[in-house]
Amino acid sequence: MRIGVFICHCGSNIAGTVDCAGVAQRAAAYPDVVYSTDIMYACAEPGQDAVIAAVKEHGLTGVVVASCTPRMHEPTFRKAVERAGINRYMFEMANIREHVSWIGKDVEANTNKAAELVRMAAAKLRLNRELKPKSFPVTKRVLVIGGGVAGIQAALDAADAGLEVVMVEKQPTIGGKMAKLDKTFPTVDCSSCILGPRMVDVAQHPNITLYAYSELEEVSGYVGNFDVKIRKKATYVNWDKCTGCGLCTEKCPSKKSYDRFNEGVGPTTAILIPFPQAIPKKASIERDYCRLFNQGKCGVCAKVCPTGAIDYAMQDEIVEVKVGGIVAATGYDLVDWTVYGEYGAGRYPDVVTSLQYERMLSASGPTGGHIKRPSDGKEPKDVVFIQCVASRDPSIGRPYCSGFCCMYTAKQAILTKDHIPDSQSYVFYMDIRSPGKGYDEFTRRVQEEYGARYVRGRVSMIYPKGGKLVVRGADTLMGGQVEVEADLVVLAVGGEAAAGSPALAEKLRISYDGYGFFMEGHPKLKPVETNTAGVFLAGACQGLKDIPSSVAQGSAAAAKAIGLLSRNMLDSDPQIAFVSVNRCVGCRKCIEVCPFKAIREIDMRGQPKAEVIETVCQGCGLCNATCPQGAIQLSHFTDNQILAEVEALCRF
Amino acid sequence: MSAETVKKFISFDALPGFLARAAEHGTVYAPRREGSAVVYRPLKPGDAPELGARPTESCKHVVFPRSETLFSFAGKADAAQPAVRRPVLTESPEPGPAVVFGALSCDARGFLAFDPVYKGSGTGGAAADTYYLRRRSRTLLVVKACKSALNTCFCNWVGGGPASAQGADVLAVEAEQGLVLDILSEQGAIFAETLPAASEGQVGAALAAVKAVEDSLPKAAELSAAPAALASLFSSAEFWKNESAHCLYCGACTYLCPTCYCFNITDESDGLSGVRLRSWDNCMSPLFTLEASGHNPRPNKADRLKNRVGHKFSYYPSLHAGRFSCCGCGRCIKSCPSSVDIRKIVLDAVKEAANV
């Protein structure tokens, strides 16, 4: 091999503490190095041109650039050497800026270390091989997991762009959390009035197939060609026949079912349509509450159904679809606030969550839009809102800010005044966080125009007294204790990753953080990508956010999917594992550990052997580290390449 | 032990001092006990050789190291044109003189199987091996006669004996709290020059000891039919499959063998500088015959065991005047982890060939 070495000054960034010319001189003596020089800015156009010129002049077949981190400019230089006619993988970088010049001032030590890093890079480069990507066709269909506002936005954008969309929603209706809200901040416009039409669009769009009351069962395959299995849970109602007339729900004798949509504010029936604007507007039976399933006798709904849609024998069904990209938009859940003894741990009926309060405020909710105390149905006058319940609290493992509670609390205080003009709202808060367009003005307005009293401090306890609840807390601005006798207490409960997020992440082979939120590819530059190619994120599943941000992310994720699937063919990364079939003994250890199921067993003249599915392999190299005989190797990071680096460091 | 040669005597008490003086002129290798093994080690001043138990390994590594650097190489950069590298070879240093004190008779006879090969006798000396020959010529062999035979010994089957002097410079026989040294070469005479002559009584006792051990050996099996028998079984796959069934094809037999002389050559290099190594190889390993194409003419252990036995008792004798490439030391049997017995294989082969 004929190696050229280029030591970049990066202006004074490197040259300030590294003798670049000295490094270049030492590198000239390394094995297979035939040309070595220092250069002012390797990444700038003149620098790249100099590299290209040197390749041509000296007949170089490999290039080492010692400059900044490969995470910055490896792609830049790979393209440059490609322009010079060398395969892009016949290139190595030595990081002498972030790992040398920027972390120490000792010129002698830095120069020596830089020279060693170049030796390592050159030693590895000697063993590099030309690698070429392979092309494969893509399936132009997107899976959207979750039918909340983020998922709806992603699905509509992708469908409008001409892609087929498959949407999977766990609940019997799409709409998510937004569908439960009465109004939205800071405009105080009707939530269902703006969301409803979009839900209808989903139902009517010719490119969208909706699987409600369904969950993701299994994902295999790879970017461009995922094979997805969807479990359609049994609803015991044939939705092809159900017209959504609602007769069954009127006649159902089991009227004590938990009303999930209404957050348990009132009971509902065992067969139900979650709410009037539900999409799809179809009935389903909650098996746990149905008399037929639990007592063996009833069948009223089957008798009254005019279309004969009721099917008690219905089983879960698995649907298989092939998609090219996946958008995860699974949203969030409220934290279980009953861990807090100071708020009564759920013992007091008149302590409710903000989402329950939304249902009370909603004209289509169980109270018909009248605020009533759950204990006695009376209209409350003094309403206390407590913010940061299960947010910013390390003691319960929820140290983060949920982000939207300050705003919706302000909105609810305004709505309280609108509903009950002679009411008085009190808001206990830690800080007001309202960085958004028109947000801060909104939190001012609730105090200044609507007379809500904001108390900066934490509530230490709530206890019943007479028919009221005494809320005792600190006022850290006034420096004293406050007690408010409340008729109703509303907890601004924070959010957490939706139940089952880690399990879903594992199915999608994406990573998730300690709270279960899915990890984006890069916190700044890849906010909706994941580290699994072809899987994108939208909405609160990536981290809690409000409606505008969720919608924006839904569009962003759709744009990424559209971009990906706009191509007919995709290139696979050639930095993947390969098997030397002669060495492979078919012990299956690589197959066992591969996180991507990218290795399968094949039969070769009666002998079992491993085979890498090139499009599935992500290039982690776990198989390589597992294979005892080194029969499976990761291209560009083979045992010999890494050993050459170790030897370059240890032998000299 | 012949009557004509000079006989010297050294008492066991005087031995460490004598060997320490000898070590001033070269490296003295002698058996030493290490753990459960007895191995030939360079003797440090004051160390006594282990002459009671028989060495686990042969002493062939003194002349034929397990791995030796033939030469080192480097690319030297031209000051004016750094890209141009001139290759520079550095020969390994000449080996110094060595003595193996307390080798077994079979060990000394082992070198007699090596010599024709490394002298390049098949090429009229054209392919003589300098590395081997220069060590061989500088190594003195002092053989200590065995006092008894082990269950695995069969030196008398292949032309040797417990007190055979073949290949030795000096033959030492235990007698009267010391060793009677039979001087067999000029080098041996120089080695023993400072020692007193053995008394008649000492010589008599030594001769009696030699006779006693020679008489104690079981009768040798008749192997004259073996070369032809093994040659005729070359294609008898079933025979070799059965004989090799319990073989685990490690290299213990060949590496402990005083007559196995095969080697491999590898370069260790960082691309600019490095060494060329010659290291022991063994025909029981599948890599021994693995070709660059990936083809292996001896893919199974049966093929390889056939080669090992065939080589020793048929192919080698056909090239080297009928001499077996086996000295009957029995180490391959004694140290075989799966109790493969080469005697049984040869005898089975003779029987099998007779039946066919």
Next chain:
Amino acid sequence: MSIQDELKSAIMAALPDLSCVIGWGPGPEPLRAAPLFIRGEADLEGFTAGFLSVNNPALYLPSLKGSKVGIVAKGCDARSVGQLVTETLIKREEVHVIGYPCGGVIDVDKVAAGLADACEPGEVGALREDGDDVVLDTPKGEVRLAKKDVTADKCGRCTFPNAENADVFVGIRRAPAAAEDTYADIAEFEARGTEELKAFWEKEMSRCIRCYACRNACPLCVCRDHCIAASREPHWVSQADDVPDKLFFQVIHAVHLSGRCTGCGECERACPLGIPVLKLKRALSRRVENLFGYKAGIGTETPPLLTFAIEESTIKERDW
């Protein structure tokens, strides 16, 4: 009927369905048996199962895959079978395990020590078991040694003397020699300190002749003809006769066996130079047992290094 005879009948009963049964037969000298491949009744002559049944017959199973093979198994041999099955290196239905209660096997090196100056073990003319003793015929007359003093170390800490997964078990199950493996030997060894142990391995490994008997005697060395100790691609070790290279092979063997080694000790027994190579594997077995509660060759759970837990209750990697 003696155990030997019972085993013979069990072998003969099973043989019609098997390509062979691997047991032990006459060896080259009185202290050593040889692995015996039994294909018919005639092969049973000289069959033995007992004090001399040192070799682990499970070694041969992977190479005989594709036909159904029987083995006569000690407890430790059966563990090797179990581990091979767990790792799908052999198929359980292709092995017929004939178990018997093992009372320990001979360690010839210990016999050598017991014989002291009497003679070398290779001169022993006959071995006879007599109650708790063995009686050896030597050129200097009979030597009587306590059996426990010439039994392999592994037998003294044996917790599975009976083949646990046998298809047929002959005889009465034996109580284990120890309730559990305490790894006291490893603790004691480790207590010698790194400086002394470094010198120890330098000395021991300098004897190594790279014959790889340790590897080839190991029933769980699956790479067989493709060991990375002898390959150039990948090129982990050179062919030099250096302690670092030779020691590195032992590291390779130990690391590859971690979480898989059943402690049968064949590596160490096979070493012609008596290098105590089992120590490295036992150090890792102890580690794996402490961390994951895993004993190789018992049960069918995935070996711990081929799987993981998201929360590792025994690993405190964040503590430094």
Next chain:
Amino acid sequence: MSVLEGKELRIVGFLCNWCSYGGADTAGVGRFTQPTDLRIIRVPCSGRINPLFVMKALIGGADGVLVSGCHPRDCHYAEGNYYARRRLEVLKGLLPVLGINPSRFEYTWVSASEGQRWQHVVETFTARIHALGPAQAFAGTTGPANHNRADAMVS
């Protein structure tokens, strides 16, 4: 010499590309001063790190070996660091019986954003290796020890 004699010791780092290598970059960007002994080998994932690489370095002459990967749950490849954790944790049990001070090897998790943590890790580990001093090579080398360093050949 790869290290400045008397000043530096030979410390080899194996870092995963996605988290720890990025963390080391972040430390550089933040100009968090660190000792210069460490040389970093970049691998895709801590799961790629065969424990034998660590042993190769330690037996081959490194005074210390440091492995760093993504925090559990953050692996770019979802599971690689879980396997690495088990393998490296087990490896620690081999070092003392082999005659190598187990403190010469350590593994940890550093994310791409944890520049300060990386600085702390490097400082702590380098100080630890300096406290131990240079490792003694395993004696008994007769073979390719006569490799000369290429640098010497220039002059």
